[in-house]
Amino acid sequence: MTRSTRKSWFEATARTRIAGLLDAGSFCEIMPPAESQPSPHLAQLDLPGAFDDGVVIGCGQIEKRPVFVAAQEGQFMGGAVGEIHGAKMVGLLRRAVEEKPAAVVLLIDSGGVRLHEANAGLIAISEIMRAVLDARAAGLPVIALVGGSCGAFGGMGIVAKLCSAIVISEEGRLALSGPEVIETVAGVEEFDARDRALVWRVTGGKHRYLMGDCAALVEDDIPAFRAGAAELLAAWREPEPGIAQLRARQKMLEDRLAAYGDFRDGLQVWAALGVAQPETVPSIDRDSLVALKEGLPT
Amino acid sequence: METLNFRFNSKPAPPAADPALCGVVGSGNLEILIRPGDAPGVCQVRIKTSARGFGEIWQAVVGAFAADHLAGGTMVEINDMGATPAVVSLRLAQVLAEYRGGVQ
Numbered sequence: 001m002t003r004s005t006r007k008s009w010f011e012a013t014a015r016t017r018i019a020g021l022l023d024a025g026s027f028c029e030i031m032p033p034a035e036s037q038p039s040p041h042l043a044q045l046d047l048p049g050a051f052d053d054g055v056v057i058g059c060g061q062i063e064k065r066p067v068f069v070a071a072q073e074g075q076f077m078g079g080a081v082g083e084i085h086g087a088k089m090v091g092l093l094r095r096a097v098e099e100k101p102a103a104v105v106l107l108i109d110s111g112g113v114r115l116h117e118a119n120a121g122l123i124a125i126s127e128i129m130r131a132v133l134d135a136r137a138a139g140l141p142v143i144a145l146v147g148g149s150c151g152a153f154g155g156m157g158i159v160a161k162l163c164s165a166i167v168i169s170e171e172g173r174l175a176l177s178g179p180e181v182i183e184t185v186a187g188v189e190e191f192d193a194r195d196r197a198l199v200w201r202v203t204g205g206k207h208r209y210l211m212g213d214c215a216a217l218v219e220d221d222i223p224a225f226r227a228g229a230a231e232l233l234a235a236w237r238e239p240e241p242g243i244a245q246l247r248a249r250q251k252m253l254e255d256r257l258a259a260y261g262d263f264r265d266g267l268q269v270w271a272a273l274g275v276a277q278p279e280t281v282p283s284i285d286r287d288s289l290v291a292l293k294e295g296l297p298t
Numbered sequence: 299m300e301t302l303n304f305r306f307n308s309k310p311a312p313p314a315a316d317p318a319l320c321g322v323v324g325s326g327n328l329e330i331l332i333r334p335g336d337a338p339g340v341c342q343v344r345i346k347t348s349a350r351g352f353g354e355i356w357q358a359v360v361g362a363f364a365a366d367h368l369a370g371g372t373m374v375e376i377n378d379m380g381a382t383p384a385v386v387s388l389r390l391a392q393v394l395a396e397y398r399g400g401v402q
Binding site for chain 1 (some may be wrong): 299317319322323324325327329331333346347348375378379380
């Protein structure tokens with residue numbers, strides 16, 4: 001696929017992503033802009049809001065399977081979660097538990113909490129986390145798609161990792177504290193946020209996929225995200241929640257910290273994973289990277 | 299932020315079933331929501347903009363749109379984050395076309 005024939009997920013708006021992700025004409029928006037209300041917090045701060053408060057929610061189908069979707073708009077305040085934005089996502093997840101679609105799909109494009117809304121934004125994020133876990137406990141898969149310009153950071157990085165599975169593109173990023181936050185708090189010696197290549201080697205989609213944090217790596221292309229989501233949906237069985245599984249997960253994270261905790265760069269991690277030529281990882285295409293991961297020692 | 303309200307005379311738009319939205323409230327961009335208004339020969343406009351002091355330019359740009367298009371009988375709401383007049387004109391034409399069931 002050449003770049004000119006791609007429909008970039010990274011550059012698309014939330015509404016364009018939904019239109020391309022779902023079966024044509026199947027989307028039915030809940031609380032559309034004409035019936036919604038912009039953020040009262042932003043109005044108090046004398047800032048213009050958005051009619052949908054930066055998130056589009058509704059029902060639709062992916063290859064005839066019924067799904068609920070929420071898509072964050074990264075171009076509006078960095079996709080950050082305010083009170084109404086969060087309430088829309090929580091309401092969608094709770095309704096999904098009652099109506100039992102095949103899955104809830106979260107199109108994440110967010111820096112995390114909307115700081116303008118302070119505690120209301122923090123509470124909104126924690127409510128989303130609880131709603132994701134409640135949905136999964138009810139046997140409903142929650143799939144995260146990460147490939148927008150704001151990535152999945154802060155509270156939305158945590159939400160992404162609470163989901164059943166993540167589909168990511170090379171352009172997508174996933175982490176807790178954003179690069180600028182780390183640099184501000186810990187200094188440029190700790191992390192140089194202006195070094196974009198470093199940022200992607202540490203938080204980018206290829207790194208996350210190699211580390212096993214994401215179920216699938218797809219091209220930055222709207223049909224590729226649709227195919228990736230459809231493939232996951234067709235095969236996914238939500239595991240029974242259980243303590244043994246959580247302990248195994250905790251052990252895996254402890255082992256990871258012990259093995260890679262002192263490294264400064266994705267290059268070092270990839271070498272330790274067994275990648276023969278780690279310096280080639282940033283430049284190889286999606287298919288080659290997937291093949292490379294499949295050939296790695298487990 | 300500044301809130302501006304205008305009413306322009308405009309030839310009636312063909313009736314549309316659903317409201318339409320275009321654009322995003324991002325840097326240098328704006329979102330426009332259009333829906334049926336209360337008077338058939340009037341295009342009613344409500345603007346919330348982050349940039350203060352551009353009321354006259356808004357009046358000129360939206361007034362030219364109302365004069366050149368069949369936009370009567372509509373209520374147009376705008377959330378703006380510093381869009382230039384050219385972007386505003388393009389978005390207005392786009393949202394009206396979508397409202398009338400045109401382009402997606």
